[in-house]
Amino acid sequence: IVRKSDQQASIFIQQKLKNASTEERSRIVSAIVERGLDMMQGRFGNWCVQRCLEGPCTRENRMKIVKCMAGHVVELATNCYGTHVVQKALECDEDIRRLIVNEFHVWAKVMELSWHDGPAPPIFRVVNQSLRGKWASLACHETGSLVVVQTMFENMDEAEDKRIIVDEILDNLDEVVKNQWGAFVIQHIVEHGNAAVSRRASLLLINNMAAYGTHDIAVKSLLKILKEKNPLTQDAAVSKMCEPNIHSNRNKRPVIVDLALSPNGSQLIQAILPQANKEQRTRLYEAVKGHTVTLRGCKTGSRVIWLFDRMVCVLLILVIVP
Structure with a gap:
């Protein structure tokens, strides 16, 4: 599977994981772990690893896979095949999810998680601290803009944490509002921010109307204000x-x-x-x-x-x- 990207071999292993005895399944998982990272980042290998994280495999089997991922979650999450393995791991038991989240997170999946056994890990506070000073540049990125919006308006409860993010973005308004993805964030602030934040953003845009009103992208934020x-x-x-x-x-x-x-x-x-x-x-x-x-x-x-x-x-x- 690793050397020749053999689809049939991958299908065979997946079937064996589904139907094998507990002892045989454990041996297969151990063999997969030996080439874990290569399998996870392979076109057909990642499917085998995902099967190791599903029902028939024991918790011990799943822990072997997750421990193999330790220190490489960022690498896997940014790999077109490895990301599926990370997301599958986030569907496992809570203790396994915590191991993944503590190192990194695949944003869309982390947003969907609920925590029952004890308090949730302080994901958003850690994220805010890690990205302080970088929120404006993140807002100008295609996927980063979604992270900013989700963090500010859907998942962050602390008003002070939200204020820090909004301040960084509005302090760099000229850069953000002229960017395709940044303009989306500004419009979201205008529409969904509290009254004070929305008014502050609106007045900053209006004060620069001469420049923003003739700009192909920035004008959309001004139109959003008028639409309100x-x-x-x-x-x-x-x-x-x-x-x-x-x-x-x-x-x-x-x-x-x-x-x-x-x-x-x-x-x-x-x-x-x-x-x-x-x-x-x-x-x-x-x-x-x-x-x-x-x-x-x-x-x-x-x-x-x-x-x-x-x-x-x-x-x-x-x-x-x-």
């Missing part, structure tokens, strides 16, 4: 749009003008106008009306001007027709 329809953050967004863009070279024109000239930014304007009240719409209109020539010079700008013109027409009709 929080009156306070919506008013803050309107105010920011009306402010001069200090980063613009065009005489510090209002932020809304630069947004309107961008396909991404125009999405923000289209999202906020239907929600805005009369006073907010008036403020936005006052901010753009001096730049209509500039805006009509591009497709997205023309679209924004059309939206405002239609809005003004509707207001006039409402005034004329009681």
Whole structure:
């Protein structure tokens, strides 16, 4: 099985483990343990090892396999075949699971575990301590972003531990929000964080609207804020749009003008106008009306001007027709 990746040999061993006597099964397990790591990381060998962790085998047999894994759990968990063995071990008795978890964990499986005999091991506190200073970079990773979200909102009970993670991510907002996976984490904070955390994240995003509103990925987090329809953050967004863009070279024109000239930014304007009240719409209109020539010079700008013109027409009709 190890040398030639023989599928038929693997099937034969699996059948023997299922049907053999206790003594014969024990000899097979001992033979597998001798080449344990090679078997676990093999295309067909890993199936034999998994069978050793299942029903017919005794607890002693399973302990032999798990002890063979000691010191190599990280290596196995990141191997495309070895990871299945680690996950199978996490389905065993609690004492066996603890041996695996104490060294490392396959995240999805650890999330599903329940502990009955005594308190659960302090998994998330250890994780938080180990990853301190690395949460922001982890949030920007495809699978790491899921770990961050699961840790913060589904499995961590201590408010202080959550605060540490959120602080690290928001302190590195510029890096995280412009990343495909990081933006997912930011949106999760906005939607599922408590009121204070959600508002803090929202205001940080709004304060950087000129930059984030024109960015292909970051704009999604701003759209998420508007989708939440929080009156306070919506008013803050309107105010920011009306402010001069200090980063613009065009005489510090209002932020809304630069947004309107961008396909991404125009999405923000289209999202906020239907929600805005009369006073907010008036403020936005006052901010753009001096730049209509500039805006009509591009497709997205023309679209924004059309939206405002239609809005003004509707207001006039409402005034004329009681």
